[in-house]
Amino acid sequence: MKVTGDQALVKKINKSIVLHTIRKHSPISRAKVSEMTGLNKATVSNLVAELCNEQLVTEAGPGISSGGRKPLILHFNSMAGSVVGIELGVKQITAVLCDLGGGILEEIHRPLDNHQLPHVLGEMKGMIASLIATAPNTPYGIVGIGAGVPGMVDENGVVLFAPNLGWEMVELRALLEKEFGVPVTVDNEANAGAQGELNFGVARDIRHLLYISAGAGIGSGIIIGGELYKGARGYAGETGHMSIEADGQPCSCGNRGCWELYASEKTYDQPDLHLPARTTPELVRYAEIGQEDALRHFNVMGEALGIGLTNVINSFNPELIVIGGTLSVARDWLIEPLQRVVAERTLPYHKQQLQIIFSELGSRGAMIGAAFAAVMHFLGDTRVTL
Amino acid sequence: MKVTGDQALVKKINKSIVLHTIRKHSPISRAKVSEMTGLNKATVSNLVAELCNEQLVTEAGPGISSGGRKPLILHFNSMAGSVVGIELGVKQITAVLCDLGGGILEEIHRPLDNHQLPHVLGEMKGMIASLIATAPNTPYGIVGIGAGVPGMVDENGVVLFAPNLGWEMVELRALLEKEFGVPVTVDNEANAGAQGELNFGVARDIRHLLYISAGAGIGSGIIIGGELYKGARGYAGETGHMSIEADGQPCSCGNRGCWELYASEKTYDQPDLHLPARTTPELVRYAEIGQEDALRHFNVMGEALGIGLTNVINSFNPELIVIGGTLSVARDWLIEPLQRVVAERTLPYHKQQLQIIFSELGSRGAMIGAAFAAVMHFLGDTRVTL
DNA sequence: CAGACTTTGTATATTGGTTAAACAAAGTTT
DNA sequence: AAACTTTGTTTAACCAATATACAAAGTCTG
Structure with missing residues (x-):
């Protein structure tokens, strides 16, 4: 929304800056907030006073001196x-x-x-x-x-x-x-x-993030400039229905050869496929004991994940890719084929800084x-x- | 960049709003600017005075009254x-x-x-x-x-x-x-x-735009929220190297089955292909006189464009797709197969509002x-x- | 056509938030 | 003990936007 400037806006901006600075960096002193934000000490003091009144920030006694008066420690009041x-x-x-x-x-x-x-x-x-x-x-x-x-x-x-x-x-x-x-x-x-990975997981402070949720299907969350991107009507990121095989199997979405037919838990549904089990946790247990069908299938899925990922990398160019969802528990068997395919297929300049990692938050993200x-x-x- | 608020910022914001309002809507009066922006009349007057001094805005005498004093018409000074x-x-x-x-x-x-x-x-x-x-x-x-x-x-x-x-x-x-x-x-x-299409072409005031430049290769410009999106290192949008055929022809980029091998002027390089010419303008002339090889090839390219577009639509979900570049002169022969394939393959909700059009600015965009x-x-x- | 009403644009006093500078408080260093 | 540092507050000044009043220049209506 386009907004005009006035003093109320200035205060809103600065209060937001102060609040989020404290939220991200607490425990922190007023002086430090002033230094980090560039705001005047007096301004910080005033805004902190208001935030304390609103109980969003609490003061927690003196901290350790660094050669002068002891700072008064501020906390973001999570409670x-x-x-x-x-x-x-x-x-x-x-x-x-x-x-x-x-x-x-x-x-x-x-x-x-x-x-x-x-x-x-x-x-x-x-x-x-x-x-x-x-x-x-x-x-x-x-x-x-x-x-x-x-x-x-x-x-x-x-x-x-x-x-x-x-x-x-x-x-x-x-x-x-x-x-x-x-x-x-x-x-x-x-x-x-x-959002979960960006704020509490492995992707903290990443500006351009692609989160791939692989499970029953494949979805993706796109963070651009530190913010969630949603398409024209709020539902971008249906990357699972990106075709990686122009004349592949027909998909329920109307397209053919969709990525998630090859790289999600939907692959388990193929009746002619030799598999000791049809759920990811069970297959992981089989893989752990070296069951060959499970190992082979994870290898195939990892490669398919890599093929789709390459497409997304080439068009989106994220700094970091995080793979989450229920399939992420198979990390140990997917990561090698996945990274190999991506390394083989991406443009040389993309390889330099891109990282691909699996979620720590798992499906809780x-x-x-x-x-x-x-x-x-x-x-x-x-x-x-x- | 994160910026703190002060009065200088307020002025900068409002001056920018006033300037760009005049730029986009001139001829326009101060009163109208005030009404459109929500800024006080006095504020607008002050800022306009400064912009006039800076010669970015000019005053062009009185306009037509609408029942009261005649407005003083302002122009953005393009010169x-x-x-x-x-x-x-x-x-x-x-x-x-x-x-x-x-x-x-x-x-x-x-x-x-x-x-x-x-x-x-x-x-x-x-x-x-x-x-x-x-x-x-x-x-x-x-x-x-x-x-x-x-x-x-x-x-x-x-x-x-x-x-x-x-x-x-x-x-x-x-x-x-x-x-x-x-x-x-x-x-x-x-x-x-x-950017050209967004500001001077067919995509004015579109918030989420995908511009496809089809020519010697395929590139894409992504507008998100009215702004150009560039990836982590400033070069997102290499959609031409998105694979639409996982085991397709190897591409010079390292990937296989890249979109631009099937839907750009690179297709003309296939030696075994029967074509009366190997440049788009020439092929267009052949198509105009009904030459069959040319017609068939444009049909194939149109379909291939549609396949890649579907992928981009499913992951980006733009409001509008504009196709430009040197291939855009073949619009009349590409548009039917392209739209047909997209209609066949996109998710039902995407079809509702999406428009696909060819550029008017052509390669000048x-x-x-x-x-x-x-x-x-x-x-x-x-x-x-x- | 004269007076009432409208619209446009400017002048004036007020408001309110940031800021620099001085200051107070509480520490460390020499 | 004196000098210096660091933290945080107080004070006065500044300045941009604003509401309000006002001036200017038109239209409308009986």
């Missing part, structure tokens, strides 16, 4: 409120209660076998309610709910299309906001995962990212571009 | 200075002298057959110098030079890699700035084309976009995001 993050998967729902710093207070799982909207919604509401019930007593209470879903989501939190759930046009945000009366953010599961989106919505963020 | 835009192609160099409004004052072409750096640089310098010599007498004179090149460019204006020219690590910006003593912006030709980049560099742009 000013809490949020719920919930990830709707195809086979399960997972949810967390987080503080404002992304710290997990409570985590619950529930298997899911029925994808009917009323049932799923009932489960979600039940889980959220039980997490809210366990929430600690905080100044702001529950300040928001963030959800990650395996499908396309528009800017109003409507799930446009979730093929793996059989959903279309589900107004998830409205439904949850009505139920709980707090702001709800709904996002694609891969987008949420990207999306849930944490969803929670974080809710936190950021609460805290706000105002910035200037030149 | 406050001029810029040179130059596009380095594989077979030719084209350059323009533009005013600050993107109006073409002078345009020159020169064929190119020798890609040796000293020769190319000499040609470019000669063309720029001759355009500068014809520049009208303006308050600011030549305020910048913008160049579009067929290769990867980093943020310092270094041409990292231009396979079709055989260039590597050419410090084009530094070389030109040293010669002419004005700011130089260097950009990938597809990025420049995207890149040159105009390069000139525009130089203009924007001169005028500056400060904005706030919430």
Whole structure:
């Protein structure tokens, strides 16, 4: 949105800068904040006073002197409120209660076998309610709910299309906001995962990140300039339906030879394929004991992942690629063929700085990212571009 | 860059808003600017006075009353200075002298057959110098030079890699700035084309645009949120080297089955292919008289373009795709197979709003976009995001 | 056609946030 | 013990936007 400048805006910008500086670097002194941001000491003092009043920042006594007066240590008050993050998967729902710093207070799982909207919604509401019930007593209470879903989501939190759930046009945000009366953010599961990795995972402070969520399908979350990119109608990143074989197998999406037919858990569905099991965790166990079919299949999938990744690298040119999702537990068997194919196929200049790593948050990244989106919505963020 | 807020920033923001509002909507009155921007009338008056002093805005007498005092009409002063835009192609160099409004004052072409750096640089310098010599007498004179090149460019204006020219690590910006003593912006030709279409072509005011430059290869310029997106090191958009055939022909880039092997002028190089000619303009002439080999080949290329486009649509989800470059003159024979394939293959939700059109600026888009980049560099742009 | 109303643009006093500079507080170094 | 450092606050000044009043120049209406 285009905004004009006035003093209120200036204050908003600076307050946002101070708050997020403290959030990212606490414990920190006012002097240090002033130095880092370039803001005058007096300005920082005033804004910190307001933030303390609002209980978003707390003062925690004197720190260690570095040759002069002792600094007064400031902390971001993670306990000013809490949020719920919930990830709707195809086979399960997972949810967390987080503080404002992304710290997990409570985590619950529930298997899911029925994808009917009323049932799923009932489960979600039940889980959220039980997490809210366990929430600690905080100044702001529950300040928001963030959800990650395996499908396309528009800017109003409507799930446009979730093929793996059989959903279309589900107004998830409205439904949850009505139920709980707090702001709800709904996002694609891969987008949420990207946010999770960016803020709490292996991708901290990366400017251009590509997060690949490989599981029942393949989705991707795109971070550009430190911010989540969503396409024209809010659902970019359906890279799983990028064709890597122009005349390949037909896909349910209408295209042919889609990446996720070769590099996701959908490969397990091929009936003529020799496999000792049809789920990733089981196949991992077989691979661990050296079962040949499992090893061979992971090798094939790793190569297929690499082929699709190359395409994304050549058009997106990210600094870092993080691979998450349920398939990421097979890291040890996928990474070698994957990196080999990428190294063979990418443009020489891309190889120099690109890193490909697997997620540490695993499948929890999306849930944490969803929670974080809710936190950021609460805290706000105002910035200037030149 | 992260910037703190103070009154100077406020003024900069508002002045930028006023200037660009006048630039885009002139002729316009102060009152109208105030209404459009939300800025106070007095604020607008003050800032306009400064812009008039700086000769960036001119007052052009009274306009037509709408029931009260006549407005004083303001114009953006396109003639406050001029810029040179130059596009380095594989077979030719084209350059323009533009005013600050993107109006073409002078345009020159020169064929190119020798890609040796000293020769190319000499040609470019000669063309720029001759355009500068014809520049009208303006308050600011030549305020910048913008160049579009067929290769990867980093943020310092270094041409990292231009396979079709055989260039590597050419410090084009530094070389030109040293010669002419004005700011130089260097950009990938597809990025420049995207800027051209966004500001002066068929894509005005589109937020998420994908510009495909199809010619000797395929490049793409990506506009996200109204701004040019460049990857981690400034050279995203090499979509031509996206594989659409995992085990296809090997490409000079190291990958296999690259899109541009099937959908660019590179297809003409296949020796076993029956074609009446090996350049796009000639083939177009054959197609016009119904020559079958030409028609068939354009059909095949159109389909191949559609296959690659589908991939980009599924991962980028743009609002609009503009196809430019030298291949765009074959529009009439490419568009049907292209749109057919895209319609067959894209996800249902993508079809709803996506438009695919061919450029009107044709191959001049890149040159105009390069000139525009130089203009924007001169005028500056400060904005706030919430 | 005269008075009322509209629209455009400017002048004036007020507001409010940042800032530099002085200052106070609390430490370390020599 | 005196000098220096570092941290944080107080004070006065500054300056851009703003609301308000006002001036200028038109149209509309009975």
